[in-house]
Amino acid sequence: MNLERLPNEEKLSLCRKYYLDVKRSALGLLLWTAVLTTWITIFQHFRAEWGEVGDYLSFTIPLGIP
Amino acid sequence: MANNAEDIENSMETNVSPEPTQQPQEPGGVRARSRGGDGGGGGGGSNGSGPEQNGQPPAAARPPRVVEAEEDEDEELTLKYGAKHVIMLFVPVTLCMVVVVATIKSVSFYTQNDGQRLIYTPFPEDTDTVGQRAVNSILNATIMITVIIVMTLVLVLLYKYRCYKVIQGWLFLSSLLLLFFFSYIYLKEVFKTYNVAMDYFTLAVIIWNFGVVGMMCIHWKGPLRLQQAYLIMISALMALVFIKYLPEWTAWLILAVISVYDLLAVLCPKGPLRILVETAQERNEPIFPALIYSSTMVWLVNMADTEWPKRNSTEAATAQQEAPEGVTSPAPSVLSQDDGGFNPSWVNQQQHQLGPIQSTEDTRREIQQMPSARPPVDDDDEERGVKLGLGDFIFYSMLVGKASASGDWNTTLACFVAILIGLCLTLLLLAIFKKALPALPISIFFGLVFYFATDNLVQPFMDRLALHQFYI
Numbered sequence: 001m002n003l004e005r006l007p008n009e010e011k012l013s014l015c016r017k018y019y020l021d022v023k024r025s026a027l028g029l030l031l032w033t034a035v036l037t038t039w040i041t042i043f044q045h046f047r048a049e050w051g052e053v054g055d056y057l058s059f060t061i062p063l064g065i066p
Numbered sequence: 067m068a069n070n071a072e073d074i075e076n077s078m079e080t081n082v083s084p085e086p087t088q089q090p091q092e093p094g095g096v097r098a099r100s101r102g103g104d105g106g107g108g109g110g111g112s113n114g115s116g117p118e119q120n121g122q123p124p125a126a127a128r129p130p131r132v133v134e135a136e137e138d139e140d141e142e143l144t145l146k147y148g149a150k151h152v153i154m155l156f157v158p159v160t161l162c163m164v165v166v167v168a169t170i171k172s173v174s175f176y177t178q179n180d181g182q183r184l185i186y187t188p189f190p191e192d193t194d195t196v197g198q199r200a201v202n203s204i205l206n207a208t209i210m211i212t213v214i215i216v217m218t219l220v221l222v223l224l225y226k227y228r229c230y231k232v233i234q235g236w237l238f239l240s241s242l243l244l245l246f247f248f249s250y251i252y253l254k255e256v257f258k259t260y261n262v263a264m265d266y267f268t269l270a271v272i273i274w275n276f277g278v279v280g281m282m283c284i285h286w287k288g289p290l291r292l293q294q295a296y297l298i299m300i301s302a303l304m305a306l307v308f309i310k311y312l313p314e315w316t317a318w319l320i321l322a323v324i325s326v327y328d329l330l331a332v333l334c335p336k337g338p339l340r341i342l343v344e345t346a347q348e349r350n351e352p353i354f355p356a357l358i359y360s361s362t363m364v365w366l367v368n369m370a371d372t373e374w375p376k377r378n379s380t381e382a383a384t385a386q387q388e389a390p391e392g393v394t395s396p397a398p399s400v401l402s403q404d405d406g407g408f409n410p411s412w413v414n415q416q417q418h419q420l421g422p423i424q425s426t427e428d429t430r431r432e433i434q435q436m437p438s439a440r441p442p443v444d445d446d447d448e449e450r451g452v453k454l455g456l457g458d459f460i461f462y463s464m465l466v467g468k469a470s471a472s473g474d475w476n477t478t479l480a481c482f483v484a485i486l487i488g489l490c491l492t493l494l495l496l497a498i499f500k501k502a503l504p505a506l507p508i509s510i511f512f513g514l515v516f517y518f519a520t521d522n523l524v525q526p527f528m529d530r531l532a533l534h535q536f537y538i
Contacts, residue, residue: 036268043265059269060254062261 151452152493154361156486158298162459163482165302166309166467175255176310177471184311186210191313203315210316211323215338218331222338226345237357238285241300245280246273248303290362297359301459308460309467317468318514321461325510332504343502359459362451452493458505462489465513469521476528477520484516485509 006014047054048066055061170176183190186209189202224233250273257264280300283293312320331337462485470478488509496503531538 032271036271039265040268043268044263047263047265057265057267059264059266060257060262062263064261 151361152490155452155454155489155493158294158359158361159454159459159462159486159489160482162298162301162305162463163466163485165298166305166463167470167478169252169256169302169306170309170467170471173255173259175259176306176467178310182311183313186213187312187316191315199315203313203319206313206316207319207323210320211327214324214327218338222342222345225342238281241281241284242277244300244303245277245296248307249273249276249299252303252306294359294361297456298459301359301456302463304456304460305463305467308464309471314472317464321465321510322514324461325504325507328504328506332502357456358453359456360451360453452496454505458509461506462509462513465510465517469513469517473517473521473525476525477517480516480520480524481513484512488512 187206280296331339469481
């Protein structure tokens, strides 16, 4: 489709559709930021204390004393 | 990797060019370069009714001045156009090299010798005598180049016999593996280097997002900058793999041989890549927009207007890495005595990845030339970009990466400058010849010369000076 050739109403409806998607995407971003930040904080803080479970969850295990 | 013809395409068309903004002559006389004849004719025609027109200069004086002005502006625009596109390519090439050098300097994984080798370079280089080592490296390079040639031929045949689905699937799988698997390994090594704990969940989120967005950007649609960024990243990843898995002498030999092959394949009349270009031109199709870095996104606008049904999806992609595909299905071979933790399934994966990678290099050297039947693009200079094959990025970065791995900063900088100079020259030639050119030979040649010269001559000299605190 050629953007210039669309009549105005269709352009408007397209804009609305995309904007809805943008809003949903922003919502998803906020949600994921919250979830990830919480999880990462918990993990980094308590990883050493969890012992074996912590090691099992870890992809890379840092050397040295936590 | 196959040196796909990294041709830098100058997509300037002199036929459909915008009117130069500065008009030394009357505006009416010089409409556009291609329409100069009409302008001259129009001027002559209007002058025919002589005394009745006001302010019409003598017709006879007009056409010569018009033609001269056009030629001058032609030259000027060519040079200006060329210079702008040189800069447009400098940035991504520099970025790719910076990423590779930064990784090499900080993550020691890529310079460690684990004893792992590619299946394509089976001869080890840690031999007793120098002669044996030389022979081994020559054999390795020969095998590699043969694989690349075979892959290129397979690709050209597939293209000639219209097996588009196979090629597209191949590219898809290649980029899939590159975006997911190699970036996984890269992240793992980076985390290990910086001693950071990472859990599987977060890692999965990161890799998944990176991979899926990459696949979309490369194979479908996406913001231009993001697409370019992904292409740079996968080129850097590929270059890092090569730096790690190719032994020292083999790597340098391969660089040299591949530049020669690039030259031959693109310029010789029977060269596979040239055949590819010509076939594509006969069919009025674009050649694999995939695997090419493009500085602009010109064709998206005209996509719906064209009649290339199967091309639409690939046209949106500017460059990709092909996913390893089972075109080569080598038997699993043991690469080294000591697994080092890599079990045969991992080795298989490596082979698969690296197999298509060879082929991808071939495809990467797609010659991008604008088919003449492309619908006229009524845009201005800015939209016509230059294209550079991903294989070029990979080999440039590989050269600079190896220089930084074994030399120090003098050598690295010297190679970097050499490659950019080579790129400049190649683009200059492109502006002159206006057809697809191989981008590897000049740059790699300069790079190799500068590397060996700096490493063996300049570096000891500088060291001695520093040692004796002698400043010049």
